[in-house]
Amino acid sequence: MSxxxxxxxxxxxxxxxxxxxPALLAQAPDIAAGLRCVWARPEGLLLPVVVQARGVxxxxxxxxxxxxxxxxxxxxxxxxxxxxVARVGDREVELDxxxxxxxxxxxxxxxxxxxxxxxxxDDGLLHLTVAWPEAGLPETTTALAxxxxxxxxxxxxxxxx
Numbered sequence: 170m171s172x173x174x175x176x177x178x179x180x181x182x183x184x185x186x187x188x189x190x191p192a193l194l195a196q197a198p199d200i201a202a203g204l205r206c207v208w209a210r211p212e213g214l215l216l217p218v219v220v221q222a223r224g225v226x227x228x229x230x231x232x233x234x235x236x237x238x239x240x241x242x243x244x245x246x247x248x249x250x251x252x253x254v255a256r257v258g259d260r261e262v263e264l265d266x267x268x269x270x271x272x273x274x275x276x277x278x279x280x281x282x283x284x285x286x287x288x289x290x291d292d293g294l295l296h297l298t299v300a301w302p303e304a305g306l307p308e309t310t311t312a313l314a315x316x317x318x319x320x321x322x323x324x325x326x327x328x329x330x
Contacts, residue, residue: 195309200226227278230304256296
């Protein structure tokens with residue numbers, strides 16, 4: 170297996186096709202990560218990942234994201250400290266968030282970030298490894314069997330024509 174960098178690309182102006190529905194990616198008491206869906210486009214896959222935490226895990230996640238004193242209802246618009254690694258075939262890469270948000274309250278924390286995987290797997294298999302040990306989320310790998318990857322160019326919805 171090789172580990173290399175997939176060249177980041179500008180996100181296409183198309184909505185894509187849902188290739189996989191929601192999935193729980195990692196879970197521990199009071200913290201969990203989930204995938205909203207996999208949006209497939211001929212250029213690649215968009216992965217919106219959500220992490221929610223409460224209690225001590227929310228406090229740790231908040232400190233990791235906002236620093237020592239986030240204040241009430243802190244909101245961040247940069248990205249995510251969650252580690253997401255994608256494996257497609259023999260290629261593996263740690264993904265950077267394309268965009269994201271995070272918010273923290275008195276006893277809760279939520280972050281959501283979108284990750285981009287260039288290209289579409291020939292065999293339809295996507296392996297995602299998610300971890301945020303500093304906030305209490307253990308490293309967990311999930312294999313996803315993507316569907317409907319054929320004829321993507323004809324089936325994606327364009328926002329602007």
